[in-house]
């Protein structure tokens with residue numbers, strides 16, 4: 001039997017991902033050692049391998065078949081646009097992709113003004129403004145602390161993740177429009193889906209019992 005390889009996004013989703021796998025008896029003790037610099041972990045009994053990578057790299061590993069399965073946020077799947085099958089909504093990491101800004105920016109959206117939109121997610125923002133809203137805008141890519149952009153005048157609005165809303169509140173911003181709901185998803189390489197279909201389907205049905 002060959003190894004099934006999992007790419008897991010490190011960061012916010014990692015802890016809950018390891019917890020749901022643990023619930024179905026898929027464990028990897030080695031992975032819990034936070035001080036280790038080791039990158040890949042093997043469960044010899046179940047013939048599974050796990051590695052943690054930056055979220056946006058997860059769909060890349062899965063498209064190329066370097067990982068059979070990936071666990072990553074829906075935002076990353078949409079943004080990266082890789083050829084992977086999304087097979088399961090895991091139900092955690094729930095948040096929303098939203099257009100946010102000061103209340104005063106609402107008319108700019110309503111009247112389809114040619115505004116600047118700052119975001120870590122240029123593809124999602126482009127798709128939303130151009131294909132859903134039919135509004136021509138200038139997209140400015142940032143890498144973090146997106147809420148700063150409207151405050152310092154870099155952009156009129158942002159497209160970003162909202163979870164509790166506290167980052168917006170503390171910076172005098174608000175949700176102006178919702179783009180889509182988000183949560184952690186399981187993605188599978190299309191070839192692995194066919195070649196390892198029994199093992200992968202079994203995994204999906206066992207995960208369904210705990211989510």
Ligand SMILES: Nc1ncnc2c1ncn2[C@@H]1O[C@H](COP(=O)(O)OP(=O)(O)OP(=O)(O)O)[C@@H](O)[C@H]1O
Pocket residue numbers: 009010011012013055056072073074075076093094095161162163164182183184
């Ligand atoms: N408040 C939140 N902020 C950002 N992501 C969230 C939040 N709540 C849930 N998520 C989900 O968790 C995933 C991973 O978030 P995380 O912040 O670890 O990754 P990232 O934004 O790619 O990290 P980095 O800080 O390295 O840029 C996101 O892609 C998203 O689906």
Ligand SMILES: O=P(O)(O)OC[C@H]1O[C@H](OP(=O)(O)OP(=O)(O)O)[C@H](O)[C@@H]1O
Pocket residue numbers: 143144145146147160161162163164165166167168
């Ligand atoms: O609604 P909230 O619960 O406040 O969460 C949303 C915030 O969390 C994320 O930022 P993150 O902490 O990942 O930092 P970053 O802006 O540097 O990416 C996101 O980009 C928002 O800024």
